[in-house]
Amino acid sequence: MKAELIKESINLFVEKGFSATSIQDIVDKLGVTKGSFYYHFKSKEALLMHIHLSYIDDLLKRQKTILETEKEARGKLVKVVELLIHDIEKQGALGRVYYREIRHLTPENAATIRKKRAEFRDRIESIIKEGIENGEFRKNLEAKMITFGILGITNWSYQWFNPKGDLSVRELADMYTDFILHGIQSKDS
Amino acid sequence: MKAELIKESINLFVEKGFSATSIQDIVDKLGVTKGSFYYHFKSKEALLMHIHLSYIDDLLKRQKTILETEKEARGKLVKVVELLIHDIEKQGALGRVYYREIRHLTPENAATIRKKRAEFRDRIESIIKEGIENGEFRKNLEAKMITFGILGITNWSYQWFNPKGDLSVRELADMYTDFILHGIQSKDS
Amino acid sequence: MKAELIKESINLFVEKGFSATSIQDIVDKLGVTKGSFYYHFKSKEALLMHIHLSYIDDLLKRQKTILETEKEARGKLVKVVELLIHDIEKQGALGRVYYREIRHLTPENAATIRKKRAEFRDRIESIIKEGIENGEFRKNLEAKMITFGILGITNWSYQWFNPKGDLSVRELADMYTDFILHGIQSKDS
Amino acid sequence: MKAELIKESINLFVEKGFSATSIQDIVDKLGVTKGSFYYHFKSKEALLMHIHLSYIDDLLKRQKTILETEKEARGKLVKVVELLIHDIEKQGALGRVYYREIRHLTPENAATIRKKRAEFRDRIESIIKEGIENGEFRKNLEAKMITFGILGITNWSYQWFNPKGDLSVRELADMYTDFILHGIQSKDS
DNA sequence: AATGAATGAGCATTCATTCAT
DNA sequence: AATGAATGAATGCTCATTCAT
Numbered sequence: 001m002k003a004e005l006i007k008e009s010i011n012l013f014v015e016k017g018f019s020a021t022s023i024q025d026i027v028d029k030l031g032v033t034k035g036s037f038y039y040h041f042k043s044k045e046a047l048l049m050h051i052h053l054s055y056i057d058d059l060l061k062r063q064k065t066i067l068e069t070e071k072e073a074r075g076k077l078v079k080v081v082e083l084l085i086h087d088i089e090k091q092g093a094l095g096r097v098y099y100r101e102i103r104h105l106t107p108e109n110a111a112t113i114r115k116k117r118a119e120f121r122d123r124i125e126s127i128i129k130e131g132i133e134n135g136e137f138r139k140n141l142e143a144k145m146i147t148f149g150i151l152g153i154t155n156w157s158y159q160w161f162n163p164k165g166d167l168s169v170r171e172l173a174d175m176y177t178d179f180i181l182h183g184i185q186s187k188d189s
Numbered sequence: 190m191k192a193e194l195i196k197e198s199i200n201l202f203v204e205k206g207f208s209a210t211s212i213q214d215i216v217d218k219l220g221v222t223k224g225s226f227y228y229h230f231k232s233k234e235a236l237l238m239h240i241h242l243s244y245i246d247d248l249l250k251r252q253k254t255i256l257e258t259e260k261e262a263r264g265k266l267v268k269v270v271e272l273l274i275h276d277i278e279k280q281g282a283l284g285r286v287y288y289r290e291i292r293h294l295t296p297e298n299a300a301t302i303r304k305k306r307a308e309f310r311d312r313i314e315s316i317i318k319e320g321i322e323n324g325e326f327r328k329n330l331e332a333k334m335i336t337f338g339i340l341g342i343t344n345w346s347y348q349w350f351n352p353k354g355d356l357s358v359r360e361l362a363d364m365y366t367d368f369i370l371h372g373i374q375s376k377d378s
Numbered sequence: 379m380k381a382e383l384i385k386e387s388i389n390l391f392v393e394k395g396f397s398a399t400s401i402q403d404i405v406d407k408l409g410v411t412k413g414s415f416y417y418h419f420k421s422k423e424a425l426l427m428h429i430h431l432s433y434i435d436d437l438l439k440r441q442k443t444i445l446e447t448e449k450e451a452r453g454k455l456v457k458v459v460e461l462l463i464h465d466i467e468k469q470g471a472l473g474r475v476y477y478r479e480i481r482h483l484t485p486e487n488a489a490t491i492r493k494k495r496a497e498f499r500d501r502i503e504s505i506i507k508e509g510i511e512n513g514e515f516r517k518n519l520e521a522k523m524i525t526f527g528i529l530g531i532t533n534w535s536y537q538w539f540n541p542k543g544d545l546s547v548r549e550l551a552d553m554y555t556d557f558i559l560h561g562i563q564s565k566d567s
Numbered sequence: 568m569k570a571e572l573i574k575e576s577i578n579l580f581v582e583k584g585f586s587a588t589s590i591q592d593i594v595d596k597l598g599v600t601k602g603s604f605y606y607h608f609k610s611k612e613a614l615l616m617h618i619h620l621s622y623i624d625d626l627l628k629r630q631k632t633i634l635e636t637e638k639e640a641r642g643k644l645v646k647v648v649e650l651l652i653h654d655i656e657k658q659g660a661l662g663r664v665y666y667r668e669i670r671h672l673t674p675e676n677a678a679t680i681r682k683k684r685a686e687f688r689d690r691i692e693s694i695i696k697e698g699i700e701n702g703e704f705r706k707n708l709e710a711k712m713i714t715f716g717i718l719g720i721t722n723w724s725y726q727w728f729n730p731k732g733d734l735s736v737r738e739l740a741d742m743y744t745d746f747i748l749h750g751i752q753s754k755d756s
Numbered sequence: 757a758a759t760g761a762a763t764g765a766g767c768a769t770t771c772a773t774t775c776a777t
Numbered sequence: 778a779a780t781g782a783a784t785g786a787a788t789g790c791t792c793a794t795t796c797a798t
Contacts, residue, residue, distance in 0.1 A: 001778080017292060019208030022771060034773085036779050044772065074374075099348075100289060103206060128373070137373045145356070145364050146373060148349055149342045156341025159288075167334070175334050183372030184317070184326045184335060185263075190761080211788060222763050227790065229761090379757080395670060397586030400792060412794085414758050422793065452752075477726075478667060481584060506751070515751045523734070523742050524751060526727055527720045534719025537666075545712070553712050561750030562695070562704045562713060563641075568782080589767060600784050601769080607782090611768065 014093035073131030203282035262320030392471035451509030640698030
């Protein structure tokens with residue numbers, strides 16, 4: 001039941017947004033009553049926090065595995081990009097809630113999530129720095145901005161990419177990895 | 190008055206989101222009454238549509254000027270990236286409302302906006318294709334995905350970039366232009 | 379303009395009722411603004427009172443003419459029934475407003491109208507009493523109830539009668555006059 | 568609670584009309600809150616429909632019993648007139664809401680009620696026709712108009728009759744039955 | 757004679773939440 | 778583990794009315 005409440009909530013939050021989704025909307029989809037919701041969650045915000053936490057914790061765990069497995073900066077980066085893009089397929093809608101609705105968390109909860117987001121970002125930044133130092137990546141890069149740029153490319157794909165469309169998740173990940181590594185220009189000038 | 194209502198609305202929509210912002214919130218900021226709001230706007234959604242329309246129409250107009258002025262694909266692309274990033278400074282918060290709140294428009298209005306968004310995107314795609322054809326850009330690029338990638342990099346900056354911080358808008362635009370053109374790898378491999 | 383406001387108001391009051399009709403609805407139909415309405419009428423209630431007054435005053439005047447012209451009770455009654463039914467054709471919708479919306483007048487205005495209504499009714503009651511006394515009508519009639527009965531027959535026709543339908547106003551008046559005078563039974567029993 | 572809401576609503580709708588009665592007015596009378604009203608009724612219109620439906624359904628059921636019990640057209644008609652007038656006593660105010668506020672139903676709901684009203688009317692018309700055919704009633708009557716006339720007499724009494732006044736419901740029903748059957752003229756002319 | 761702008765109160769409805777059962 | 782009933786606050790919106798121009 002709790003799991004079903006979460007699943008249905010995510011769908012509705014994606015579709016209509018957190019504020020525009022009422023508890024009534026959620027329980028109606030499952031044919032239960034509001035009392036039931038409040039047995040499982042302390043509040044609407046608690047549900048949102050639950051969704052945010054399980055999403056970022058999962059991401060951090062998988063990122064950690066990558067960092068421990070891969071040796072080169074390039075390999076690490078490729079795998080992290082793949083992690084983010086593959087996520088669209090597995091978690092689908094979830095990502096969209098994650099990026100959009102953080103402002104509906106209480107300040108404390110939002111801070112917790114932001115800390116974890118920063119951690120995820122910092123680890124990517126470290127990969128970039130590592131690559132710059134060991135010569136894998138170009139010297140004059142601003143690691144922080146590049147990190148945001150990479151996150152922009154991947155996160156934005158949540159807005160338009162349809163995993164059931166012509167292009168596979170694998171192909172998209174390859175394309176974006178190539179884009180990030182080589183840019184688009186035909187030769188250095 | 191109408192202009193002030195729009196300005197204050199945008200601030201609040203950015204801060205709390207469209208659904209979480211009430212008409213009362215908006216008019217309280219200006220010390221007027223709700224009746225006054227409804228004299229100027231038919232509905233809350235009509236205000237949101239107004240915001241969306243004026244944003245995208247302005248963007249399209251400036252994009253058109255760029256396309257008519259610049260000769261090379263590279264130059265066009267650089268200017269469009271600068272257009273998007275400079276916008277953060279000039280329009281500030283507006284962009285964030287634009288990307289986030291489209292789902293609160295009526296289906297018809299949303300369709301209108303999406304059509305205009307697609308036009309903006311298609312014009313970028315055309316630049317990429319043009320560059321591929323005339324040898325400015327690499328041959329094996331998938332123009333559509335690259336377009337989304339570029340939009341991801343620039344649009345994502347609305348989420349974190351603070352134009353009053355250490356890094357200037359100009360520097361950010363340069364950095365991202367460099368990133369998009371050359372990628373991050375030290376040499377082709 | 380004032381006349382047009384009245385005409386359009388009556389139509390709307392009939393269609394949607396007094397409370398459910400807004401000043402905005404009225405002025406929209408004429409393409410003018412609310413300020414214009416308030417130039418001609420002190421308030422919405424004042425308009426309603428105007429409508430009520432002109433309706434009942436006209437009815438009382440015509441009823442008086444009938445009483446002065448006809449000699450026999452029977453003739454007077456027939457003419458008054460015709461007066462009420464003919465009114466549907468001439469005044470159309472107005473009657474429906476008159477009977478329905480009196481409770482939206484201020485207590486003082488409502489009292490004024492009710493006094494005039496009572497006068498109209500009393501004059502009919504007098505006709506009945508006169509007819510009973512001089513043998514034109516049956517002895518055992520309760521004049522007051524019969525008066526209400528007659529008004530019921532005629533006023534109810536405002537609810538269903540369509541003057542543009544198969545049956546003419548003239549025919550309806552004849553039929554109801556016949557009904558009132560003879561009843562429906564084939565012979566006394 | 569639901570029953571109490573209905574009862575209090577009817578009183579208020581009679582007194583002030585449907586549009587002029589607010590949900591607040593209703594719940595204030597019972598000392599509960601608006602939320603409570605909306606727990607029991609989907610909307611204000613849903614309450615009005617409930618009132619209309621239960622009124623006409625009850626009337627149709629009792630009319631059916633009369634038609635099955637009485638043999639002669641005359642007896643049927645007398646009983647139906649009594650049914651309508653007795654109703655004033657038992658249902659009191661309800662009738663006034665029923666005839667006045669139908670235009671505040673949604674078009675679909677109004678159609679449903681109108682269909683049932685027409686059924687009630689058609690059954691009276693059938694009684695008249697039956698009486699004309701078997702010689703109980705006069706030959707030259709137009710059944711449809713007579714039906715509307717009878718309904719006018721009875722329904723109009725909702726507007727003025729006070730069951731607690733001098734005249735009893737029984738006496739009024741007798742008087743109107745007599746009026747309908749014999750008319751008011753002393754002898755046929 | 758009419759407009760444009762504004763007000764303040766009120767409206768139907770929805771909401772997150774509570775709680776006895 | 779879940780329901781039915783209720784609350785109180787808020788929401789988007791409409792209203793009759795006013796008034797300077």
